[in-house]
Amino acid sequence: MAKRKRNLTLESQKSDSRPDNSLYTSIYGNLDPKNELSTKTENKSNKNKTTVGNLKDKDYLSFLAEKSGESLSLWKQRIENKVLHLKKESEKTSLVLGVSSVDHYVRLPFSKFSGISNTKGKKLGLFTIKSVPYKHALEFNSLWQDYAKKLLGSPKTHLNASKLVAMLDLHGSLLEVVKSNCTSYVGVIGIVLKETQNGFSIVDKEDKVRFILKNSSVFKLNYEEWSFFIYGKHIMASASQRTKSKLKDKSTL
Known part of the structure; x- marks a missing residue:
């Protein structure tokens, strides 16, 4: 009986399997x-x-x-x-190329002046005036006279004239040093080539450029019939700053 049962199970397994x-x-x-x-x-x-x-x-x-x-x-x-x-062409990913996927621009801080700074300019000697012929300075003076006529006109009183002169740009004007703590400055006459907060760069008839301090000297400016005596300590500012400032009427400048 046991042999018959075993044979039946084997036959059933064969029937379940796929016949080849x-x-x-x-x-x-x-x-x-x-x-x-x-x-x-x-x-x-x-x-x-x-x-x-x-x-x-x-x-x-x-x-x-x-x-x-x-x-x-x-x-x-x-x-x-x-x-x-x-049909899009297969492109290599950024990981394979090693490049960032987003193109971006670096925004630098805004600055009005993008050239050479004042310290570098001084070292390079850009602000120093070595020598200028007096003939060219005379042409510069003629331009300044036209500028002064437009601004001053014909002043009626010395008070109005002194207020206008204080606001003048003195580049190209003819100045004479009347008084100064430095005796070598006294008697120097020349045309202003450059004005700073502390002094004037003046060229004389001998084509020499001199820097004269404002604080310790008094200057004389001639305009038509008028002659103005300018105290340097009252104009201790650059030309651009002086034109913006409002001054009171004074008998002396």
């Missing part, structure tokens, strides 16, 4: 039952690819409209006068 014969292969083929689902999905994807590939441009729009559930007219309105790249 020509009749089975002719009906089912050489496919495994486990891989049937994967082959079905692959066939569906291949069908979709072939349908999309075989479609023309007009048919492709209708295909997209049917797929989205919208009308053809809406799709045509979206695509009119637009360049569409349907």
Whole structure:
């Protein structure tokens, strides 16, 4: 009895297993039952690819409209006068190239002056006036006289005139040093080439450029019938600062 039971179990196992014969292969083929689902999905994807590939441009729009559930007219309105790249070329990622994906610009802090600083300019000698011929300085003086006539005109009183002279730009004016703590400055007559907060750079008839301090000296300025005596300690500012400042009327400047 035990032998018969064993034979029956073996026969049942054989019946459950797939028979390897020509009749089975002719009906089912050489496919495994486990891989049937994967082959079905692959066939569906291949069908979709072939349908999309075989479609023309007009048919492709209708295909997209049917797929989205919208009308053809809406799709045509979206695509009119637009360049569409349907097939994108494969590009290497930023990780492979080693370059940042976003192009950005470094914003530097705003600065009005982007050239040479004052300290560098002084070291290079850009602000120093070595020698200027007196003939060229006379032409500069003629330009200053035209400028002074436009600004001063013909002043009626010395108070009005002194207030206007205090606001004048003295570049190109003819100055004479009347008094000074430094005796070598006294009697120097020349045309102003450069004015700073502390002094004047003056060229004389011998083509020599001298720097005369304002604080310790008194200057004389002649204009038509008028002669003005300017105390250097009252104009201790640059030309640009002096033109902006408002001064009170004084008998002496």
